[in-house]
């Protein structure tokens with residue numbers, strides 16, 4: 001699967017242009033999902049446009065709140081996401097973990113709520129540069145994976161995104177990605193006692209120069225692309241040629 005994470009970028013016009021180009025040029029392969037996560041305020045607008053193209057581009061949200069009924073100003077719940085046709089949601093992105101200070105308990109509630117509503121979580125995990133240098137990567141990942149109970153393992157996508165690689169132009173080396181993905185898969189297998197339904201995608205400075213090497217690894221089940229996904233031609237090329 002190839003996921004476009006637009007973060008806090010775009011406008012109605014840019015989204016429309018992007019969808020026009022991507023839906024014209026993309027060669028959708030049913031075994032490789034194409035997921036577009038625009039900013040929350042454009043989700044409904046985006047959903048309407050992608051459905052019109054009938055290309056099978058899926059809608060993903062960058063966030064939501066696990067409560068269904070709390071008096072939460074600014075909140076968006078899972079029912080609202082379902083209502084506008086959202087099939088995926090990013091949970092635990094490091095930018096949210098840092099800014100909103102999300103605990104494992106909150107993340108676990110979000111995973112549960114999304115799965116109950118049939119929205120597939122894209123659950124992000126990854127170590128900071130400081131943690132990497134201190135040789136803590138695997139401990140950090142084990143701790144982050146604690147939010148994922150065994151019954152959720154095959155119902156969500158895990159995205160390994162080393163924080164130091166996000167938006168920095170410095171992707172992780174393929175040997176490092178393979179080592180860490182293999183470690184994450186092993187952890188997930190141990191939780192679930194099976195290999196079925198485990199997918200681990202990579203994110204962090206994926207671009208036209210490095211996507212091929214990363215995606216071609218059999219340890220990598222997809223790509224989560226931020227900056228490089230903003231350009232419709234770049235995103236389409238990465239999707240078509242990966």
Ligand code: PGA
Pocket residue numbers: 005161165166167168169203204205206224225226227228
């Ligand atoms: P990047 O972002 O591709 O711009 O590094 C990836 C992400 O944060 O999902």
